[in-house]
Amino acid sequence: LYLLDAFFKDSSVFSSVAKNNINIVEYIIMWLSYMLNLIKNEQGNSLEYFYDIYIKNHEKYTDSITSVDAYYNSYKDLIDKKNDLINMDIKYISKFYDAFNTLCMMYIEFNEKTLHCSNCLQNANKFVNKYKEMNQNSVITSNNSYAQLLSTLSNDYDNFKNYCNSKGVNCTNFPSLATIEEIQTLEKNSEQLSAHSSEQTVNSSLQDSEQIFTQSSKHIYTQGSEQISEQRSTQAPEVTSPSSSIGNKLFTVLSVFGAISFFLGISYKYSLSGFRKRAQKQYLREKIKNIKKRMNHSYMIRRE
Structure with missing residues (x-):
């Protein structure tokens, strides 16, 4: 009150x-x-x-x-x-x-x-x-x-x-603060990279598998970066709080x-302890x- x-x-x-x-x-x-x-x-x-x-x-x-x-x-x-x-x-x-x-x-x-x-x-x-x-x-x-x-x-x-x-x-x-969408994108890319990494370990004897993993990792990293950039550019106009106009x-x-x-x-902690002086x-x-x-x-x- x-x-x-x-x-x-x-x-x-x-x-x-x-x-x-x-x-x-x-x-x-x-x-x-x-x-x-x-x-x-x-x-x-x-x-x-x-x-x-x-x-x-x-x-x-x-x-x-x-x-x-x-x-x-x-x-x-x-x-x-x-x-x-x-x-x-x-x-x-x-x-x-x-x-x-x-x-x-x-x-x-x-x-x-x-x-x-x-x-x-x-x-x-x-x-x-x-x-x-x-x-x-x-x-x-x-x-x-x-x-x-x-x-x-x-x-x-x-x-x-x-x-x-x-x-x-x-x-x-x-x-800076990351948005929910950015964090979800990074987590998704991390899971994909982890999955490819496991596949590479299992098929380490095959040179073709290693090349596929390298190319896929680069593609995922590039795609993730582009998604984050797009989200930031599209979200920027929307992140407008009523508080932004009061300076x-x-x-x-x-x-x-x-x-x-x-x-x-x-004061509240004192009242909880019984010290009401x-x-x-x-x-x-x-x-x-x-x-x-x-x-x-x-x-x-x-x-x-």
């Missing part, structure tokens, strides 16, 4: 972004899934039970949002637009949040005064590895909702690289989101408030 308030309730800084970037709701659901995954859930492995108990009929979620009521009726309406995420397995959504958290750290640690952002590069490598791991998971890639989350993360990673380049920071050494605003959003979710995560909660509130003020100030400077 706090994250929804931060981006959608009476916020002059984020209202224009929230109107055009509903992916923020995806990130909020990722964060909630991650937090719920930290505790034992006897009601199932999805967010559905949480939605039914705390969101569906709760006035704080069903009341109209005054700042963006022309676009969304309520927080519940916002969440319902991403209803497919509610029924997904928490443990898988948590994997997405892990990658998203790394992406947030890239935005938070970015410094346009530094030509080479070493911390950003380290986080970029971590992000790409996490993304690759999910992209190779058939359970994830075969599910349309999971695939959409992968697309959202991929687009915002590319947006970060574009933002860096626009600020004169060298991001050419940042690793600098997205940078501010993810920076604030990362900072707020980080401190909320600390008022001083600690007040400290966290002040921290979040100061972060939002700094980010608001940064946003206004960029806007000018």
Whole structure:
């Protein structure tokens, strides 16, 4: 609820972004899934039970949002637009949040005064590895909702690289993300090469077999490279996220989101451990408030 308030309730800084970037709701659901995954859930492995108990009929979620009521009726309406995420397995959504958290750290640690952002590069490598791991998971890639989350993360990673380049920071050494189709093509070619390799071993005494294998391998490698090039050229116009049009605003959003979710995560862990100290909660509130003020100030400077 706090994250929804931060981006959608009476916020002059984020209202224009929230109107055009509903992916923020995806990130909020990722964060909630991650937090719920930290505790034992006897009601199932999805967010559905949480939605039914705390969101569906709760006035704080069903009341109209005054700042963006022309676009969304309520927080519940916002969440319902991403209803497919509610029924997904928490443990898988948590994997997405892990990658998203790394992406947030890239935005938070970015410094346009530094030509080479070493911390950003380290986080970029971590992000790409996490993304690759999910992209190779058939359970994830075969599910349309999971695939959409992968697309959202991929687009915002590319947006970060574009933002860096626009600020004169060298991001050419940042690793690129392979698409699902590229990975499947490479795996298929690898299997074909392996099959030919086995055939060559069995018929190693025959010189003709060795020549056939060499020619086939070259053909497969060339064909695979051409397929990947064609896929990249044909997919490029389609990989357009709503977030790609908001430029600098997205940078501010993810920076604030990362900072707020980080401190909320600390508060949540304290509550799970039973340490409900008022001083600690007040400290966290002040921290979040100061972060939002700094980010608001940064946003206004960029806007000018």
